[in-house]
Amino acid sequence: QLLMVILSVTIVGARATERAPNPFITHMFTADPSAHAWEDGRLYVYPSTDIKGKGYRSMDGYHVFSTDDMVNWIDHGEILHSRDVEWGTPKGGNMWAPDCVYKDGTYYFVFPHRDAGMVWELGVATSQDPASGFKLLGKIKGGRTFCDPCVFKDDDGQVYLYAVVKAKCYAAKLKDNMMEIDGEMVHQQGVDEHREGPFVFKRKDKYYMIYPDHSKPRNQMQYSMSDSPLGPWEPKGLFLEATNVLTMHGSIVEYKGQWYVFYHNGDLSKGKSTNRSLCFDKVFFNEDGTIQMVEQTRG
Numbered sequence: 001q002l003l004m005v006i007l008s009v010t011i012v013g014a015r016a017t018e019r020a021p022n023p024f025i026t027h028m029f030t031a032d033p034s035a036h037a038w039e040d041g042r043l044y045v046y047p048s049t050d051i052k053g054k055g056y057r058s059m060d061g062y063h064v065f066s067t068d069d070m071v072n073w074i075d076h077g078e079i080l081h082s083r084d085v086e087w088g089t090p091k092g093g094n095m096w097a098p099d100c101v102y103k104d105g106t107y108y109f110v111f112p113h114r115d116a117g118m119v120w121e122l123g124v125a126t127s128q129d130p131a132s133g134f135k136l137l138g139k140i141k142g143g144r145t146f147c148d149p150c151v152f153k154d155d156d157g158q159v160y161l162y163a164v165v166k167a168k169c170y171a172a173k174l175k176d177n178m179m180e181i182d183g184e185m186v187h188q189q190g191v192d193e194h195r196e197g198p199f200v201f202k203r204k205d206k207y208y209m210i211y212p213d214h215s216k217p218r219n220q221m222q223y224s225m226s227d228s229p230l231g232p233w234e235p236k237g238l239f240l241e242a243t244n245v246l247t248m249h250g251s252i253v254e255y256k257g258q259w260y261v262f263y264h265n266g267d268l269s270k271g272k273s274t275n276r277s278l279c280f281d282k283v284f285f286n287e288d289g290t291i292q293m294v295e296q297t298r299g
């Protein structure tokens with residue numbers, strides 16, 4: 001098994017620069033990046049996979065990527081595929097934006113996948129390793145019809161689930177078993193421009209929710225701040241302009257003292273909205289905690 005793991009790891013970038021150029025994953029199409037700095041000192045990114053020449057319903061399988069220097073990225077290979085999900089649609093595909101959270105020695109990978117009736121369910125797979133060995137645990141009770149999950153762990157160990165129905169964001173505590181919602185998913189107030197793909201992080205006792213908005217023709221990234229993980233949220237506006245694809249989806253993480261935003265663009269597909277590629281850029285905060293406009297780098 002060790003040999004399998006070693007063989008499945010691919011070095012995808014190695015340059016004598018301060019950072020990998022955007023897009024930083026170039027050997028396959030990837031979207032909706034959820035980035036986390038785990039206890040082993042590496043930065044991991046959990047995106048969804050776009051399939052060349054195909055649409056959103058064909059999105060299938062999840063890879064994990066990691067780095068320890070923002071230059072050299074490793075593709076750890078596929079950690080989960082629709083064929084591994086016994087309650088999923090027999091058509092396969094329909095594996096959209098995931099997230100991952102580390103709790104009590106286990107990595108919980110949470111992903112939206114359509115069931116046999118083509119209804120979205122939130123699945124959970126677990127592993128003791130951040131980038132391999134994930135096994136399906138089941139689906140979150142009460143997670144039916146929700147999509148684009150975000151799982152945020154607060155400093156006290158409580159995990160919160162955020163997810164989307166009809167362009168509205170809902171959230172609740174997850175029980176310790178990570179398979180049940182504690183109470184009910186509650187509509188989040190103060191994220192009025194929200195469209196999909198919420199991501200929550202904490203900085204200096206403030207909670208931030210970033211989310212794609214309804215901007216036409218291409219979504220942009222806005223954010224809201226709160227003193228509580230379940231809001232109410234105060235809208236703070238735009239911090240990341242649209243790229244050259246219709247959707248926007250991303251995450252913010254601190255790694256080695258620098259904050260980064262991860263998102264996707266269409267630079268490797270001439271702007272095809274269903275063939276996206278991962279990018280990252282530095283994020284800076286003002287004294288009052290608000291986020292400065294991000295300078296998008298290309299190439």
Ligand code: FUB
Pocket residue numbers: 031032048056096097148196197247248249
């Ligand atoms: O990638 C498929 C869907 O497009 C995601 O779930 C949305 O957030 C949007 O990026």
